[in-house]
Amino acid sequence: MRIVVDANVPAAEACFGELGDVVRLAGRDIDACAVRDADALVVRSVTRVDESLVTGSRLRFVGSCTIGTDHVDEALLSRQGIDFASAPGCNAEAVVDYVLSSLLTLGERHGWRLDERRVGIVGVGNVGGRLLARLRALGVECLACDPPRAQREGPAGFQDLEALIDDCDVLCLHTPLIHRGPHVTHHLLDARRIAELAPETVLLNAGRGDCVDGQALRGRLAGPGDITAVLDVWEGEPAIDPALRDLAAIATPHVAGYSLDGKLRGTHQIYRALCQRLGLPARLALDDLLPAPPLRRLELGGGLTSEEALRLCARAVFDVRRDHDRLLREQHRQGLARGFDACRANYPLRREFATLGIELGEGAEDLTPLLAGAGFRVAPG
Template identity: 55%
Template sequence: MRILADKNIPLAEEFFGNYGEIVRVPGREINAAHVRDVDIVLARSITRVDQALLEGSKVRFVGTATIGTDHVDVDWLRANNIGFANAPGCNADSVVDYVLSSLLLLTEEEGCRLRDKTVGIVGAGNVGKRLHERLIDLDINCLICDPPRAEAEGRKDFLSLDALIERADVICMHTPLIRQGEHATYHLLDRERIQTLRAGQILISAGRGACVDNTALRERLERKHDLRVVLDVWENEPAIDQALYALVDIATPHIAGYSLDGKMRGTEMVYQAVCRHFGLPIRCKLGQLKPEPWLRRLVLSGWAPPLEALSTCVRACYDVRRDVLGFDRYQRRLGMAQGFDAYRAEYPTRREFSTLRLELKRNAGELRETLESFGFNIKLANK
């Protein structure tokens, strides 16, 4: 078989090398000529996979090593008997790490504790659910809005979006992009809702860019720069609104889920789907291929202040400011659109909180609970 893979998909050769020739192409450059004579396409979110790309090709299977599928015309694939798989949940922990690192930074700048905030989570899928679990473990008050799940599961504890906006100090957007229907999420946070946001509220968007009306958000910030805003996803990527970019507190180029661990998980999930589709044996497992992190462990004294220790461990593993500064450097050198793509393509290695082992004394009760809640791997010393 011939396999075309996005240049930024890790471990493609290790997982798929035994099944055929692998051709690497940057995601935004993949076109109909590239796929004409291949059997499998392995894509990421920046490649539009539809009739225009695939018609007349030999492609029998498409895999996207991402959670989202709005860049893939799944109906057209199904109608043309082309297999398909995505990787739901593969980078959910990475996105949660990004959100927590951002929240920790903003609350430190404000001189308050994260535990003093009420966090509203919009979308209780893979990311929203895991974010909720970690925040609850930290004893942080959480609100959830997810109308489809509320209807399907009869959840009375879920709120409407407007009720959540009214009560939350932090609003985290983690919905898929749905353009039509009763539960459409396109511009879910629209002009009217953006105007109702209270001064000092924190808005974090790390799901899909078009779920927030970027123009309305820019106009609100230009008129009253009274919100704290974290944007990892944007409308019209990579040619994003440069004026909005300049107004937000934390601006990154769609990299919240870009941990090496999340990417590798996505590759493995698509590999398993390919094997099932073609009746091939599953010979590789991620545990055999995953590299060790360069920062493997930290040793903490039992008397370390929990919040200060948490800040140290988070920044040792993943400090969101690195991506803010990196993106700024790239866009100033290359321009916004080219800098957006270039930073993603050359993204520095990042590992998830769970890859860092923290060694503690057995009597470090509150410290242990705090660090475990953030997702770190805890090892208790014998003495």
């Protein structure tokens, strides 16, 4: 059995090596020639799985180690008898870590506390739902917008997008990219809605780049310059708009979900799906793949404010400023597209908040609900 795997999928040999011959290729180099003689294909979001890729191949399984599936023509795979699996929720915790790190960084820069902001979350699925729970545990007032869920479950607890634009200080986008149907998200934030954002609004997009009209956002940032943008996803990746990148307060190369934990979770989910397709037992557990974190424990004493404690613990695990700086450096050195992809391909080790144990000493006990709500493992001293 021949299994073609994106080179950025970790632990591919450990998971898929027992099932067949693993061939690793850069995601953007996976083409029809590469998969023609493959029985299974394991990708990430940079590989478009469409008619030009799979027609004429002997593929019988495609797995995407990602939450989103807009890069995969699922209807085509179904028509051709090719099984498909994705990894919903695999990196959701990492994306929430990214959002919290970004908001804590902006709060420090601009002199506001996170619990002073009202946050609007657009898309309350795997990522948005976890973000909503963590922010509320931190005492942050949140509004949620998710028309498909509101239609299924009833309107209680959901607002429309205009209400979030009118009433929120921070707007976080966590929607899939949908081009057709009753809930289109392509350019969900179009020129009109971007113009309606109140001054001092923070717009954070860690969902899909095409959900925001980048040209309109660039115009608002370059013109009045009275809102703040945090962008991890972009139109035209990897050749993103350099002017928009320069205007964003935090600009990162589609790595919000790039924790080692999230990547290995995605690999393991696809491994289990392929084993099921082959009628074989999944011999490897996720814990078999996860190494011990480099920083296992942090001890805090008294004297820190809640915001200082949150920032300290968050940055001990993940500091979003590092990814912002790396994108600028690599694009300057290698050019837009190559620099963007280089940041993703050579991403450094990153763990999730939940891997860090916090021990609270005398005078810091009151921080327990706050740090636990943020996602850390907290134990009294």
